Amino acid sequence: MIDALDIMRIADNYIALWNERDATRRRAKLSSQWTEDAKYADPLMQGTGCEGIDALIAGVQQRFPDFSFALTGKPDGHGAYLRFSWALGPRGADGPIKGTDFVVTEAGRIRSVTGFLDQIPG
16 A cells, blocks of 8 residues: 555655656666566557667657756555656656556556546637
């Protein structure tokens, strides 16, 4: 079971992971914060395990080199589940890409993420 501090920690670490540009540090974060067999899926991509998820993150960073992720709103959760919304865009500006992610945890680590895109440019 996760509490309010765990929810915020997991959400903050998740956003920091997607913003981490150093591949070695990103893989270390993945290994320590996600389960070995973790899964990620959204309408555009999916990956399994640290290697597959790392490749997805690197691909997003390559496609949007000047953008970063930021939490929007307050993360919430119950039991082993949490959700939070985010924006992707230039730092300090309203991100043109927005989404909501639903996370399942196991022993304080991310086991799976199901992402939804709430706003994408036309």
